[in-house]
Amino acid sequence: xxxxxxxxxxxxxxxxxxxxxxxxxxxxxxxxxxxxxxxxxxxxxxxxxxxxxxxxxxxxxxxxxxxxxxxxxxxxxxxxxxxxxxxxxxxxxxxxxxxxxxxxxxxxxxxxxxxxxxxxxxxxxxxxxxxxxxxxxxxxxxxxxxxxxxxxxxxxxxxxxxxxxxxxxxxxxxxxxxxxxxxxxxxxxxxxxxxxxxxxxxxxxxxxxxxxxxxxxxxxxxxxxxxxxxxxxxxxxxxxxxxxxxxxxxxxxxxxxxxxxxxxxxxxxxxxxxxxxxxxxxxxxxxxxxxxxxxxxxxxxxxxxxxxxxxxxxxxxxxxxxxxxxxxxxxxxxxxxxxxxxxxxxxxxxxxxxxxxxxxxxxxxxxxxxxxxxxxxxxxxxxxxxxxxxxxxxxxxxxxxxxxxxxxxxxxxxxxxxxxxxxxxxxxxxxxxxxxxxxxxxxxxxxxxxxxxxxxxxxxxxxxxxxxxxxxxxxxxxxxxxxxxxxxxxxxxxxxxxxxxxxxxxxxxxxxxxxxxx
Numbered sequence: 001x002x003x004x005x006x007x008x009x010x011x012x013x014x015x016x017x018x019x020x021x022x023x024x025x026x027x028x029x030x031x032x033x034x035x036x037x038x039x040x041x042x043x044x045x046x047x048x049x050x051x052x053x054x055x056x057x058x059x060x061x062x063x064x065x066x067x068x069x070x071x072x073x074x075x076x077x078x079x080x081x082x083x084x085x086x087x088x089x090x091x092x093x094x095x096x097x098x099x100x101x102x103x104x105x106x107x108x109x110x111x112x113x114x115x116x117x118x119x120x121x122x123x124x125x126x127x128x129x130x131x132x133x134x135x136x137x138x139x140x141x142x143x144x145x146x147x148x149x150x151x152x153x154x155x156x157x158x159x160x161x162x163x164x165x166x167x168x169x170x171x172x173x174x175x176x177x178x179x180x181x182x183x184x185x186x187x188x189x190x191x192x193x194x195x196x197x198x199x200x201x202x203x204x205x206x207x208x209x210x211x212x213x214x215x216x217x218x219x220x221x222x223x224x225x226x227x228x229x230x231x232x233x234x235x236x237x238x239x240x241x242x243x244x245x246x247x248x249x250x251x252x253x254x255x256x257x258x259x260x261x262x263x264x265x266x267x268x269x270x271x272x273x274x275x276x277x278x279x280x281x282x283x284x285x286x287x288x289x290x291x292x293x294x295x296x297x298x299x300x301x302x303x304x305x306x307x308x309x310x311x312x313x314x315x316x317x318x319x320x321x322x323x324x325x326x327x328x329x330x331x332x333x334x335x336x337x338x339x340x341x342x343x344x345x346x347x348x349x350x351x352x353x354x355x356x357x358x359x360x361x362x363x364x365x366x367x368x369x370x371x372x373x374x375x376x377x378x379x380x381x382x383x384x385x386x387x388x389x390x391x392x393x394x395x396x397x398x399x400x401x402x403x404x405x406x407x408x409x410x411x412x413x414x415x416x417x418x419x420x421x422x423x424x425x426x427x428x429x430x431x432x433x434x435x436x437x438x439x440x441x442x443x444x445x446x447x448x449x450x451x452x453x454x455x456x457x458x459x460x461x462x463x464x465x466x467x468x469x470x471x472x473x474x475x476x477x478x479x480x481x482x483x484x485x486x487x488x489x490x491x492x493x494x495x496x497x498x499x500x501x502x503x504x505x506x507x508x509x510x511x512x513x514x515x516x517x518x
Contacts, residue, residue: 028055028062037062040109041081047071049081054107061110082123113156132158139164139189147189168193172225180225201227208233208258216258235260242266244294268294275300275326283326302328309334309359317359336361343367343380351381376419389417390480390513393488398506400494404444412488414511416480421516424478424486428510429456430469435506439464444495453495454506459488479516 027034037053044050048070053062071078076087101122109116117127132153142148145165152159171185175198183196206219216235221228240253250268255261273286283302288295302323312318317336322329338355346352349368356362369378371385378385392414399407416422431437431454440455440462447453456463461472480486494506 026053026062040107041078042109043078043081043083044068046083046085049078049083052109054109113153113158132156134159136162141186141189141191144193147186147191164188166193172199172222174222174225174227177227177229180222180227199224201225205231210256210258210260213260213262216256216260239264242289242292244268244289244292247294247296250289250292250294266291268292272298277323277326277328280328280330283323283328300325302326306332311336311357311359311361314361314363317357317361338363340365343378345378345381345383348383351378351383374417385419387417387419388422388515390422391415391417392511392513396488396490396509398492398494404496406492406494408490408492412490414480414486414488414513416482416484416486418482418515420518421479421481422513423516424474424480424511425514426512427458427461427472427474428469428512429463429472430508430510431467432505432508436466437463437468437470437507438466438493440491440493442493444493447495449496449498451495452497455493456507457491458509459490 025034025036028037035055037055040052040054042050042052048068051063051067051069055062071083072080073085077084101119101124103119103121103124103126105120106117106126107120109118113130113132115129115131116125118125133155134151135154137150139147139149142163146163147166148161148163150159150161166186167188168184168186170182171192172180172182175181179198179200181192181196182199183192184194185192201222202224204221204223206221208216208218211217211232214234215232217230217232219228220231235256235258237254237256240255242250242252245251245265248267249265251263251265253261254264268289269291271288271290273288275283275285278284278299281301282299284297284299286295287298303325304321305324307320309317309319312333315335316333318331318333320329321332336357336359338357340355341353343351343353346366350366351369352364352366354362355365367380369383369385370380371377371387372379374387374389376384376387393412396412397409401407414424429437435452435454438453438455440457442453442455444453458472459478460475463470463472478486492507
């Protein structure tokens with residue numbers, strides 16, 4: 001019995017595996033599913049067995065027969081694959097005395113598309129068979145009555161053709177922009193069966209719609225073959241009336257029945273009326289557009305032609321002025337433009353000259369002598385003039401020291417630039433800015449601080465009254481010869497002040513000067 005079992009195992013081990021209880025997970029290269037797999041061992045040679053991993057989803061070997069390892073021998077039998085080398089005592093789990101098995105569990109192994117069912121206890125091959133997994137290709141035309149398609153096993157490549165009969169119907173296919181093909185067509189193998197003919201498209205037209213500024217288009221389709229395209233044509237334009245948009249242009253609407261619409265602008269086509277007088281300086285004319293309602297009035301300056309100037313009166317001359325464009329005419333007046341001759345002595349007070357205008361008018365002009373350079377002679381005619389010219393100082397300074405002493409300027413004088421001697425006939429002094437005039441001999445030591453009192457002395461003439469103003473009594477006749485000067489010697493007494501006064505006007509002096517007796 002032992003010998004018979006050994007022979008049976010020798011046959012079975014060529015195709016079966018010993019499967020231990022261990023399990024693991026991995027992605028099967030056969031079905032692409034990550035699943036658990038059972039590990040088994042298959043005897044190959046006297047020294048090695050193959051390691052198999054059976055996919056729990058599709059049953060295929062995840063190692064695909066590429067993983068080998070040496071036998072793990074015990075008492076002459078491999079403890080993994082069950083290989084028996086005949087040297088054991090018969091106590092091994094496979095090579096022992098056991099001669100019967102109830103096959104409590106089975107498993108499958110694959111070799112290509114061949115499968116084996118074996119007992120997981122005694123590893124006896126219980127059943128075998130072939131199971132292909134087919135992939136089908138597309139149908140193709142074969143004969144005028146049939147089509148075919150190839151199918152093959154995705155594992156072993158075994159395959160052949162499957163055949164079927166055409167199921168035809170009439171089909172139209174686009175051929176060109178004007179025709180389509182007509183034939184008997186099998187929708188299974190996508191082929192025309194027999195010959196085809198050509199027919200013109202049965203067109204259906206859409207509505208015209210705007211395409212661009214120059215064209216419109218409409219859809220063109222064939223209800224038989226499904227051909228679809230656009231047909232283009234130039235706009236059929238309708239024009240509205242021109243309306244003015246301003247002084248230089250007008251506009252109108254331009255539209256097509258397809259819905260296209262735009263606005264067209266253009267320069268006015270102007271028509272000009274005749275120039276007519278508008279005013280003394282301008283003429284006018286109407287300007288209108290022959291295409292639209294635009295109208296305006298245009299103005300321009302006269303284009304004047306003049307006659308020669310003629311004397312009109314002692315103030316003006318005149319000339320005729322006419323416009324060569326509109327016919328306007330008038331008489332133009334203007335003041336004489338006089339060109340004067342040299343001044344000549346006319347009297348002790350005046351000189352004269354002749355002034356002439358280019359129009360022929362002339363007149364004699366008279367004017368008073370003038371001596372602006374003060375040389376005693378008339379600037380215009382050279383006549384020796386009588387001139388009254390006296391220079392009086394504008395400011396006469398007074399300074400008061402802290403000890404009460406009063407200091408005055410030593411260069412004040414009146415200069416006679418007249419042509420004869422002059423005489424100072426009176427001097428009036430007036431107190432300013434809340435100051436009070438007092439006699440020149442007033443005792444200021446008895447006066448309060450800031451009482452603003454002042455006494456004044458000029459060339460022997462002194463203030464003698466209390467008040468705001470006084471005409472001084474001059475001691476003698478103050479005469480100044482021609483080209484001579486009169487030195488002004490002056491002094492003042494001033495009451496004490498609490499603040500320092502700077503640039504303050506305290507008195508105003510008025511000198512009255514006349515010609516000296518001759």
